[in-house]
Amino acid sequence: MAVTVDPKTQKLNIRFRVNGYQKQFYLGSGLDNSVKNRIIVESRWEEIQRDIALGRFDSTLESYKFGNYQNRKAVIQTEKLSLDNLWNKFLAFQTQHLESSTIEGDYKQITNIVVELSSQLFKDALTIRDWLLVKYSYHTAHKALAAFSRCYKWGIDSRLIDFNPFEKIQLPSPKKSSIDNEVKAYTLEQRDLIITAFESHPKFSYYSSLIKFLFWTGCRLGEAFALTWGDISRQCTRISITKAYASRVRVLKGTKNNRRRVFPCKEGSKLQSLLLEIKPDSPDPKGLIFKNKAGQRMNLRILDKCWRAQDTRGYRYNGVVAELADQNIVPYLKAYSTRHTFATWAIASGASPEKVAYWIGDNVEAVLKYYCHPDVTKAECPDF
Numbered sequence: 001m002a003v004t005v006d007p008k009t010q011k012l013n014i015r016f017r018v019n020g021y022q023k024q025f026y027l028g029s030g031l032d033n034s035v036k037n038r039i040i041v042e043s044r045w046e047e048i049q050r051d052i053a054l055g056r057f058d059s060t061l062e063s064y065k066f067g068n069y070q071n072r073k074a075v076i077q078t079e080k081l082s083l084d085n086l087w088n089k090f091l092a093f094q095t096q097h098l099e100s101s102t103i104e105g106d107y108k109q110i111t112n113i114v115v116e117l118s119s120q121l122f123k124d125a126l127t128i129r130d131w132l133l134v135k136y137s138y139h140t141a142h143k144a145l146a147a148f149s150r151c152y153k154w155g156i157d158s159r160l161i162d163f164n165p166f167e168k169i170q171l172p173s174p175k176k177s178s179i180d181n182e183v184k185a186y187t188l189e190q191r192d193l194i195i196t197a198f199e200s201h202p203k204f205s206y207y208s209s210l211i212k213f214l215f216w217t218g219c220r221l222g223e224a225f226a227l228t229w230g231d232i233s234r235q236c237t238r239i240s241i242t243k244a245y246a247s248r249v250r251v252l253k254g255t256k257n258n259r260r261r262v263f264p265c266k267e268g269s270k271l272q273s274l275l276l277e278i279k280p281d282s283p284d285p286k287g288l289i290f291k292n293k294a295g296q297r298m299n300l301r302i303l304d305k306c307w308r309a310q311d312t313r314g315y316r317y318n319g320v321v322a323e324l325a326d327q328n329i330v331p332y333l334k335a336y337s338t339r340h341t342f343a344t345w346a347i348a349s350g351a352s353p354e355k356v357a358y359w360i361g362d363n364v365e366a367v368l369k370y371y372c373h374p375d376v377t378k379a380e381c382p383d384f
Helices: 035-053 072-077 083-095 100-118 125-135 138-157 188-200 205-217 221-226 270-278 300-307 320-326 337-348 353-360 364-370
Strands: 003-005 011-016 025-032 238-241 243-246 251-254 261-264 309-312 315-318
Touching: 003 035, 011 035, 025 035, 083 100, 083 138, 100 125, 100 138, 125 138, 188 205, 188 320, 205 221, 205 270, 205 300, 205 337, 221 243, 221 300, 261 353, 300 309, 300 320, 315 320, 337 353, 337 364, 353 364
Parallel strands: none
Antiparallel strands: 003 011, 011 025, 238 261, 243 251, 309 315
């Protein structure tokens, strides 16, 4: 226990350590060891623990002293926290419970904006909003203001500040396309045209197995990059999807929602035949299934080159799908559309949303919202 009793004075004390500090902290209460006083001291210890968890620990212990204990909120308010100071505290708190890839991907751009803002000496939220709209796209400005508002709300909840200046100046959400038939998934014919084009491509045919796998399983790109032969059953009838590779930060992590799942491969299916075909005679359980031409792990940058385009010596060369789109053979959709295509046609073929949600590692609500595209799953309405 951090709450101890001094053997000589029989007074209650608090002793504890905090990560990042070499010394042990000591706080004397001056209170005798009694049931009532112990409740008071333990309450103070709980507050110290909460401050440590929220990233606002006062290492001087001034704000925790007994007797002349000051209101924590008043002490912090005197610091006049600026946006960059509050953002750093908010980011430190988020780091404790979010994946490093999330911090790197979702918060890095906002952090860069905060750093730039700190040099502008802007004090007013409205001025910041107007500056964002001039400096960045509407989408980025909307994203930044929403992040600042979350940051200040956290600051209020953490008793660091008492007002959120960004709460009432949020921008309306960016308008989505009003085109009713916006395509998010390929038809089966278009899917097969893309697969055939990869198989016969003089430069990118090496990656045709990956493209087939993505279209036939609907798994996330990072999940495919993380797969090893230890995740595949002996007869290639079961695929265990338990992890993902975050290309931006180059780390392995859990799946997006930390849901482990087993994808079934039907006996005699195209998917089983593909896995049996590319499976080594004596596969290493830790060996990667999908590699680049150099034998290293696949990543988003390489996939983008063969799917969309690559830049070489000042020239841009179309990837397989961009090439097909230029010829008006298929519309251009991002590589993630392989997931949309699988889910859409799985439902169109009669699979229940519950099954599809399990297969792709999502929830039923998301499947119904994002993967049921009327333009692809057209059906005659019954006469009733």
